[in-house]
Amino acid sequence: MKMDFEKYDPVSTLVVPGHSVTRARYPFIDVHNHQNNLGAGNIDQLVGEMDRLNMKVMVNLSGGTGNRLKSMAADLKSAHATQRIILFANIDFSGIGKEGWTDNAVKQLEEDVRNGANGLKIFKNLGFSVRDKDGNRVTIDDKRLAPIWDKCAELKIPVLIHTADPESFWQNADEHNERWLELQTHPNRKRSDDNPAPWEVLIAEQHRMFGNHPRTTFIAAHFGWYPNNLGKLDSLLTALPNVVVEFGAVIAELGRQPRMSKAFFAKYQDRILFGKDSWVPDEYATYFRVLETDDEYFPYHKKYHAFWRMYGMGLTDEILKKIYYRNALRIIPGIDRTLFPE
Numbered sequence: 001m002k003m004d005f006e007k008y009d010p011v012s013t014l015v016v017p018g019h020s021v022t023r024a025r026y027p028f029i030d031v032h033n034h035q036n037n038l039g040a041g042n043i044d045q046l047v048g049e050m051d052r053l054n055m056k057v058m059v060n061l062s063g064g065t066g067n068r069l070k071s072m073a074a075d076l077k078s079a080h081a082t083q084r085i086i087l088f089a090n091i092d093f094s095g096i097g098k099e100g101w102t103d104n105a106v107k108q109l110e111e112d113v114r115n116g117a118n119g120l121k122i123f124k125n126l127g128f129s130v131r132d133k134d135g136n137r138v139t140i141d142d143k144r145l146a147p148i149w150d151k152c153a154e155l156k157i158p159v160l161i162h163t164a165d166p167e168s169f170w171q172n173a174d175e176h177n178e179r180w181l182e183l184q185t186h187p188n189r190k191r192s193d194d195n196p197a198p199w200e201v202l203i204a205e206q207h208r209m210f211g212n213h214p215r216t217t218f219i220a221a222h223f224g225w226y227p228n229n230l231g232k233l234d235s236l237l238t239a240l241p242n243v244v245v246e247f248g249a250v251i252a253e254l255g256r257q258p259r260m261s262k263a264f265f266a267k268y269q270d271r272i273l274f275g276k277d278s279w280v281p282d283e284y285a286t287y288f289r290v291l292e293t294d295d296e297y298f299p300y301h302k303k304y305h306a307f308w309r310m311y312g313m314g315l316t317d318e319i320l321k322k323i324y325y326r327n328a329l330r331i332i333p334g335i336d337r338t339l340f341p342e
């Protein structure tokens, strides 16, 4: 019988010890989350869902800017959730290149931080689709943005930045592509060298920007899109001491190379943060299991990210505490330390 790749889903006959981990061993801070419609009506429910996972603090990267951020912060305050959900501001890139754009953007960021933002999030539209007033693609290392990164250093807030996407999206969507299924189900994710630029070019722009602003702390989202090349990420982190990483949406890459990952986590235990990205509470179990257990050959929750199975890294308690909360407490200002064990 012939069948589709999507249909083939064999039940493993392997019998080995296994653990379902629906709650993290230590309270944790998720530094990569999006709650676009956060408001008075849904904060209590969200905090309840966080409690079930042992998530003490969620970073909502979709804080917006101006009045949107202000009203979200006010809603959190009324719900007594200011210490549980914190906000990162975003930049409105429209009109870049116009007289005074940079000064206004810097002033707006200062105001957003006064209104309660604890960091800045840059979405992948920078690099992909942001254009200046003349219609040119704005590169990640564009000089007109430099004062924003310097201001973040001055305000002592980190910049969490997502640049580009997995390199596979630039490759032919054929039988050799590991993300073939994702490109089938999400065809708009396909990229090419002129849509809008080669992967290497975007990533190099990001690294140049990191290097140009050594006093600013950058959190490279999704392991900087090198979760499948930890040797390369190792050399990057060595060269760029102001950069830390989070593993939102890439736990499947770590779970397929548990020995390499474990060595990487040991070496960079002070520079890795817990992130997840999409808010599907049930999926956190895969993250906890990869980080905490020695389990073998267990399933991932999304076939289009990974058709392979996971293995646990079995991180030590000392390293787990750093990944779950200590590193984030050091890097992100304004989080209540008393929510966490020593």
Ligand SMILES: [Zn+2]
Pocket: 032, 034, 162, 277
């Ligand atoms: Zn995200």
